[in-house]
Amino acid sequence: MPKSWTDNAPTPVVLQEHSHLKDPYLYKIKRFVLGNPLNRHTLGHQRLAKRYALGILSSDAISSSAYGSEQILIALLPAFGLASFALMMPMTAVIIAILTIVTLSYRNVIEVYTKTGGAYIVTRDNFGPKMSVVAAVALMLDYIVTVAIQSAAGVAAIISTFPSLHSGKVYMTVGIIVLITYGNLRGVKEAGKSFALPTYLFVGGMAVVFATGLIRAFSGNLPVLDTNLPGTYPIGQAQGLLTFSAIFILLRAFANGGSSLTGLEAISDGVALFKVPEADNARRTLLIMSSILGTLVLGVSWFAQRIQTMPYEGGTPTVISQIAKAALGDGPGGRIFFIFVQAATMLILFAGANTTYSAFPILCNFVAADGYLPHQLTKRGHRLAFSNGILFLASSAIALVLITGARVDRLVAFYALGVFTGFTLAGFGMAKHAYSNRKGAWRTKIFINSLSGSVSVIVVIVFAVVKFTEGAWLVVTIAPIAVFSLLRLHRQYQREKAALLLRSEESRATSISRHDVTILVDSVDVATVGAVRYARSLNPHSLSAVHFVIDDQRAEEIKKAWHETHALDDVMLELIDCPDRRLPNAAMDYALRSTASQDVEVTLLLPRRSYAPLLGKLLHDQTAEEIARSF
Amino acid sequence: MPVPFDVAKIISGKEVFVHEKHVPAMSAPAKGESTTIPKIKPATAVSFKNNEPVSHYAENLLPIGKITWRSRAHVKGRVTSIRTAPRDSAPTVEVEIWDDTGGVTLQFLGRREIAGLDVGSQLLAEGMVGETEGSLTILNPSYEIII
Incomplete structure (x- = not known):
C-alpha cells in the first residue's frame, strides 16, 4: 500500500524540537532571581x-x-x-x-x-x-x-x-x-x-x-x-x-x-x-x-x-x-x-x-x-x-x-x-x-x-x-x-548619524564593481583553509593570500606547505617584506595600495583562532587582533 | 578608507594614510605607490633611440624612478614582495623591487620559483620595460642576486 506518491520514502513527520544553545550559568542565576523572561507581546496597554x-x-x-x-x-x-x-x-x-x-x-x-x-x-x-x-x-x-x-x-x-x-x-x-x-x-x-x-x-x-x-x-x-x-x-x-x-x-x-x-x-x-x-x-x-x-x-x-x-x-x-x-x-x-x-x-x-x-x-x-x-x-x-x-x-x-x-x-x-x-x-x-x-x-x-x-x-x-x-x-x-x-x-x-546617512548617490545597492579578497596568512592550517573556503564564497574578482615576511625560514615553510596543499591550488601566495616588523602597519599599507584605484574594494581576511580565554593570552600572541584593531 | 563604516574615523575627518611618503635611505622601502609610479607617457612621445641591450656593468645602472616604458633598463633594488602563481595556473613569479626612487615589478614567466631569492635581498635586473595594469613591468629580465 503506497503511503505517498513516492514509495519507500520516509514518512513525513512533524517538525522536531531542534537543539538549543545551553544557557550560561549567569543566565540561570538571572532567571532564578528575576523569573522567566517576558515576551514583548505581554507589554499590553x-x-x-x-x-x-x-x-x-x-x-x-x-x-x-x-x-x-x-x-x-x-x-x-x-x-x-x-x-x-x-x-x-x-x-x-x-x-x-x-x-x-x-x-x-x-x-x-x-x-x-x-x-x-x-x-x-x-x-x-x-x-x-x-x-x-x-x-x-x-x-x-x-x-x-x-x-x-x-x-x-x-x-x-x-x-x-x-x-x-x-x-x-x-x-x-x-x-x-x-x-x-x-x-x-x-x-x-x-x-x-x-x-x-x-x-x-x-x-x-x-x-x-x-x-x-x-x-x-x-x-x-x-x-x-x-x-x-x-x-x-x-x-x-x-x-x-x-x-x-x-x-x-x-x-x-x-x-x-x-x-x-x-x-x-x-x-x-x-x-x-x-x-x-x-x-x-x-x-x-x-x-x-x-x-x-x-x-x-x-x-x-x-x-x-x-x-x-x-x-x-x-x-x-x-x-x-x-x-x-x-x-x-x-x-x-x-x-x-x-x-x-x-x-x-x-x-x-x-x-x-x-x-x-x-x-x-x-x-x-x-x-x-x-x-x-x-x-x-x-x-x-x-x-x-x-x-x-x-x-x-x-x-x-x-x-x-x-x-x-x-x-x-x-x-x-x-x-x-x-x-x-x-x-x-x-x-x-x-x-x-x-x-x-x-x-x-x-x-x-x-x-x-x-x-x-x-x-x-x-x-x-x-x-x-x-x-x-x-x-x-x-x-x-x-x-x-x-x-x-x-x-x-x-x-x-x-x-554619527550624518556619517551613516544614506545619500541618494550612495544608495545604489548594486554589487561592488571589483571586489578582491586577500587572506593574511601566518601558517597553513585548518583555519587558513577555512578562510580560503569562506573567501571563495564571497565570489571575489581575485583571491590571493599574503604573508608578511618577518622570518625567512617561516616564509619558506609557508611557501612549501602552500604548494603542497590541494585546497589552496588556485590561490596566489604573495610574500611581502616587512622589515620593521610592524604587521598592522604593513597590512594597512597593503590595503591602501590595493584600493588605490577608485572602484576596487578589498576584503582582508584574518583567520581567527581563539583559544582558552586566560591561558590563550599567555600562550599565543594576539597579532591577528592587533591587526584587526588597526583597521 | 579601510573599513567603510568606521564612524569614529569618518567623524574625526582624519585621513589614515600619508600621501607623500618620505623614504629613509636605510630603513623600510616606500610602500605607497600612488605618487611614486612614473606617469606613462603616450606612445607618440616615446623616443625609440636606444633599444640595444644594456651592459651588465654597474655604471649603466638606472634609478628605478628614471626608467621609461619601452626602453631597456638596468636596475638594482631590494626585493619587497614575491608573488608565486598557484599550482593550477600557468607558472609565473612576480617580484617587486624598490629603491629610493620607486619600484618596478619583474615578471618571470614559465617558472614557479627563483632559487635563492628571498624577500629583502638585493637584486640586479636588466630587460625591456613594459607595462601591466598601469605600472611598469620588466618581463623575464636577466638578473643577478647580490649576496
Whole structure:
C-alpha cells in the first residue's frame, strides 16, 4: 500500500524540537532571581479607572505631605522660637496658593498633551530640544532625589513607631531602595493595582486622625506638647520679622515647604494610562489629587501649630507621627490606630518611591530616543522594564542616601529645585502654546500658565539662593554640567548619524564593481583553509593570500606547505617584506595600495583562532587582533 | 578608507594614510605607490633611440624612478614582495623591487620559483620595460642576486 506518491520514502513527520544553545550559568542565576523572561507581546496597554489611577499616580504627591510641614518647622524654629507656630499657617497658605496655580497649569498640560505630557514633552514641543534638555536634567535629578527622600522618610516613619531601630536607618533606607529596585527589575506591573491601596490607607488614616483631632480640639482636650524635649531642634528667641536674616529664614522655610508640591507631574506623565476620555479623567484625577494634597498639608500644618509639635534633629519621631499620637490619644485603640497610620505613611512613601521607578526610566527612554542620553537607556531588559534606567536611578539614589546619611532634612536641600524648574518650563511652555494656537479662552490660559511659570521660577531662585550652602549648590553646579554633556552627547550622535546617512548617490545597492579578497596568512592550517573556503564564497574578482615576511625560514615553510596543499591550488601566495616588523602597519599599507584605484574594494581576511580565554593570552600572541584593531 | 563604516574615523575627518611618503635611505622601502609610479607617457612621445641591450656593468645602472616604458633598463633594488602563481595556473613569479626612487615589478614567466631569492635581498635586473595594469613591468629580465 503506497503511503505517498513516492514509495519507500520516509514518512513525513512533524517538525522536531531542534537543539538549543545551553544557557550560561549567569543566565540561570538571572532567571532564578528575576523569573522567566517576558515576551514583548505581554507589554499590553493597561488602562486604569480613575480610582486606581488616583491611588497609583498620586502616591508621590500625597506622601510629600508627610514631611512638607515638618520641613517648614525645621527652618523656622531655630530662628523664631515659639512664634514659628504662628507663622506656620500663613506659610502653608502661600504653599497652597502655589499648589493651586500649578495644578491649574497642569490641567492645561493634560488638556493639550493627551498621550504623555510632563515638562519634558511640553518643553520639547514649545521651546525646542535644547531647552528640553534642561527640563530632562531637572526632572532626572529630581526623580533621583525623590527615591532617596521617599525611602528615607518611609524609614523615618518606621523608626517613629519603633524608636529602637534608629541606628540602622541608613541600612534600612538602602535596603528599601534595593528591594524596590528588585521589584521593578522583576516587573511589578501585575501587582500594579495594589499600589493604589497605600494612598487610600494613608488618606483614610489621616482623615480619622484629623477628625478625632478636631473633635478633641473642640472639646478642649487636645494636648499641647512639651516644646522643651531633648533631641528636638533648639528653639531660638523670637525676633523681628523684618530683618534681612529673618526674611532669609522665612524664604528658607518656604522653600522647605515647597517640597510638599513634588509629585504633581505624575498624572500628566501618565495620561495614556487613563480610560477614555483620557484627558477628562486625568484632569479630574489631578483636581482630586491636588485637593487631597492641599487638605492634608493644611491639616498637618494646622495640627502642628495647634499642638506645637517639635521636629527632632535625628528626624524621628516625625511631626506627622506626633500629630497622630496626640490626636488619637494613649488608649489601646488609639495606640493600635497610631501604628496603622504609621504603617500607611510608610507604605505610601514607599509607593511614592515606586512611582518614580516607573516614571524615571520612561523619561530616560524619551530623552535617549531623542538622542540626548546613551541609547542603552532605551533598551528593555529581561522582564521588559527599562532595566538600565532602573539601575541608574537606584545607584544614584543609594549614593545620595549614603552621602546624606538618610536624613530627610538634608535631602530636602537637593529637592524641589528640579521640580520647580519643571513647573517653570511647563508653565511657560503652555503659555507659549496657548499664544501660538489662540483658541478658546487663550488669554486666561496664558495668564494662568505664565503665572505658574513665574511663581515657579521665583521659587527656583529662592531655593537656589537660600539652600545654596546646604546642598543646592550641588544641584546648581551639576545641572549645567549635565546639560552641557547631554548636548555634547547629542552632537556626537548627530555626527554619527550624518556619517551613516544614506545619500541618494550612495544608495545604489548594486554589487561592488571589483571586489578582491586577500587572506593574511601566518601558517597553513585548518583555519587558513577555512578562510580560503569562506573567501571563495564571497565570489571575489581575485583571491590571493599574503604573508608578511618577518622570518625567512617561516616564509619558506609557508611557501612549501602552500604548494603542497590541494585546497589552496588556485590561490596566489604573495610574500611581502616587512622589515620593521610592524604587521598592522604593513597590512594597512597593503590595503591602501590595493584600493588605490577608485572602484576596487578589498576584503582582508584574518583567520581567527581563539583559544582558552586566560591561558590563550599567555600562550599565543594576539597579532591577528592587533591587526584587526588597526583597521 | 579601510573599513567603510568606521564612524569614529569618518567623524574625526582624519585621513589614515600619508600621501607623500618620505623614504629613509636605510630603513623600510616606500610602500605607497600612488605618487611614486612614473606617469606613462603616450606612445607618440616615446623616443625609440636606444633599444640595444644594456651592459651588465654597474655604471649603466638606472634609478628605478628614471626608467621609461619601452626602453631597456638596468636596475638594482631590494626585493619587497614575491608573488608565486598557484599550482593550477600557468607558472609565473612576480617580484617587486624598490629603491629610493620607486619600484618596478619583474615578471618571470614559465617558472614557479627563483632559487635563492628571498624577500629583502638585493637584486640586479636588466630587460625591456613594459607595462601591466598601469605600472611598469620588466618581463623575464636577466638578473643577478647580490649576496
